[in-house]
Amino acid sequence: MPLNPSSSLFHLLNAPVKPGRIIWLGVRPGRREAVVPVQKIDLDLSQGVIGDRYSRAAGSRQVTLIQAEHLEAIASHLGRSEVGPADLRRNIVTRGINLLALKEKRFRIGSAVLETTGECHPCSRMEEILGAGGYNAVRGLGGITARVVAIGTVRVDDELAPIEPET
Numbered sequence: 001m002p003l004n005p006s007s008s009l010f011h012l013l014n015a016p017v018k019p020g021r022i023i024w025l026g027v028r029p030g031r032r033e034a035v036v037p038v039q040k041i042d043l044d045l046s047q048g049v050i051g052d053r054y055s056r057a058a059g060s061r062q063v064t065l066i067q068a069e070h071l072e073a074i075a076s077h078l079g080r081s082e083v084g085p086a087d088l089r090r091n092i093v094t095r096g097i098n099l100l101a102l103k104e105k106r107f108r109i110g111s112a113v114l115e116t117t118g119e120c121h122p123c124s125r126m127e128e129i130l131g132a133g134g135y136n137a138v139r140g141l142g143g144i145t146a147r148v149v150a151i152g153t154v155r156v157d158d159e160l161a162p163i164e165p166e167t
Helices: 008-013 068-078 125-130 134-138
Strands: 020-027 036-038 040-044 063-067 092-095 106-109 112-119 144-150 152-155 159-162
Touching: 020 040, 020 152, 020 159, 063 068, 068 092, 068 134, 112 152, 125 134
Parallel strands: 063 092
Antiparallel strands: 020 036, 020 092, 040 152, 063 144, 106 112, 106 159, 112 144
């Protein structure tokens, strides 16, 4: 059920969100293959991230994003000095923006436009990759999934900014 546009919660959820930056990009070339860090990715409506193993899967999980701040929290939960973005097998790492504030919103990233489709929950491989407790360390911190709304290219250091709803 949609929120009443005159409610306080509606206004809070639609309050401005400051933009963030892209600090890392990666593609997953194949199942269980190492994630390859890249300087740019091309996004397509039907394929998502070109060259990613999920590139043939049009739908709600075309692109995965996580905050660098959450990588730091996950590392802390595991008693490690760091957890790398490739460990979580995400496509895009951001800094300076709360990705959950983009829930049910569209956002511009590089020259592309994406739409948040959900949270990116951990899978059982987190225990294998991060060790005992890996799954629980990632819970609630795994980032978001998105679909491509307008094709484009994303580069390291590009801005990620929400597209404010028209009033």
